[in-house]
Amino acid sequence: MLRPTTFVLALLAAGAALAAEPVFPPGSRIGLVPPKSMKLTRGVAGFQDPATGAAIVAIEMPAEAYSTLVAGFGDEALKNQGFTLKSRDKLTVGKSEATLVAGEQNDNGRAIPKAILLTGDGTMTALVIAQLPVGAAQAARDEAKAALKTVALRPPLSVEQQVASLPFRIGDPAGFRPVRAMAGNALLMTDGPKDVVKDAEQPIMIVAQSFAPAPPTAEQRDVFARQALVANTMLKETVLERAQGFRLGGSEWHEIVAKAKDGPSEQPVIVMQTIRFAPDGYIRMVGIARADKRDEVMPRFRRLVDGVALK
Incomplete structure (x- = not known):
């Protein structure tokens, strides 16, 4: 028979084991x-x-x-x-x-x-x-x-579960569908049947939330945005068409539209990078599509970006 002290210790150990999930x-x-x-x-x-x-x-x-x-x-x-x-x-x-x-x-x-x-x-x-x-x-x-x-x-999460766990929501997907969440703070979206997109065969949009401090001045935000785009290893020979900062809805924004080539295939593409800054971080949205799809895809990028909101 267990002594009282031994019994209590056994209960505590069992409770700790149950709690350590x-x-x-x-x-x-x-x-x-x-x-x-x-x-x-x-x-x-x-x-x-x-x-x-x-x-x-x-x-x-x-x-x-x-x-x-x-x-x-x-x-x-x-x-x-x-x-x-x-x-x-x-x-x-x-x-x-x-x-x-x-x-x-x-x-x-x-x-x-x-x-x-x-x-x-x-x-x-x-x-x-x-x-x-x-x-x-x-x-x-x-x-x-x-x-x-x-x-x-644990087993793979459904796309719906992945999206629900993100720190932001997509108000208007503009015809794009979620493919997968990444690192708990980013979402890959595309328009087309394939989940693995090669050679820019389908347009994609990547939305990512960062809680790193945002650059405090307009000049620093401009430098930050340009460096972020150029550092994108999916692209090569990037040429900026326009880059501008602006204020909208009480937040500072920065947007770049550029021409580039898809890195592996050298397929000409159009790129739109939009960053919405906040005091405790920023949301970066990057849309990439084949250059010949520009007129059809760019307005949809705009709709999707405008509908992204923090939870």
């Missing part, structure tokens, strides 16, 4: 039991300790990415990436194998404590990264590593 960021298939000091982050699939800046980020990638990533998890490969390996664990996530490495990442002479878990279930690849402040205590490192050992994967 994986937490899934909105729209993410990757969940885990975060350290008590970490809370869900806005706009990113992950968790953060607001006091220390320690964070855990969950990244979903196609299933095909697994073989490439696992090749980079070897001891020598990690060393070549500036990662000093402290420990390596082989785990099981569901029915899938997983690799967990912990150590320190060299960043311009700073040793940043990190733990990284890689797994996949045949339908996706999951990369989960815990990063701590320089000089973090061993207890904090152990806690982050323990959190990664609780990683769980």
Whole structure:
């Protein structure tokens, strides 16, 4: 027969086990039991300790990415990436194998404590990264590593579930349909039967919310917008037709219309990038279509952009 003290301890342990269920960021298939000091982050699939800046980020990638990533998890490969390996664990996530490495990442002479878990279930690849402040205590490192050992994967979410989890809503889709949400803060839309769009064969619109601080001045917003467009790896030979900032509905906006070429196919395309700035972030919307579809698609881009609103 259990003594009262033993019985109470057993109950507490059982309660803790029941409470320690994986937490899934909105729209993410990757969940885990975060350290008590970490809370869900806005706009990113992950968790953060607001006091220390320690964070855990969950990244979903196609299933095909697994073989490439696992090749980079070897001891020598990690060393070549500036990662000093402290420990390596082989785990099981569901029915899938997983690799967990912990150590320190060299960043311009700073040793940043990190733990990284890689797994996949045949339908996706999951990369989960815990990063701590320089000089973090061993207890904090152990806690982050323990959190990664609780990683769980859930079945694919429906498109409706993904869209519902986003921090914004689409008022008028203008004939475009949602394909998938990305990172809990972005949505890919297209007009056409294919979900994977190649060679600009279908027009696309990407809507993404960021909670990074917005540039404070009109000049800085203009520079920011131009750099964001030029950095788009989907495009090449980008030539701006117009770029302008304006104020609408109490918010600062910036819009660029440009000609470019689709990177892989060199198909001529038209691009419209619209950014709506707010004090605590911005929404960036990028529409791309074949140049010969300009007259038909551009008014629809305009309707879709005008109907995007924060929740």
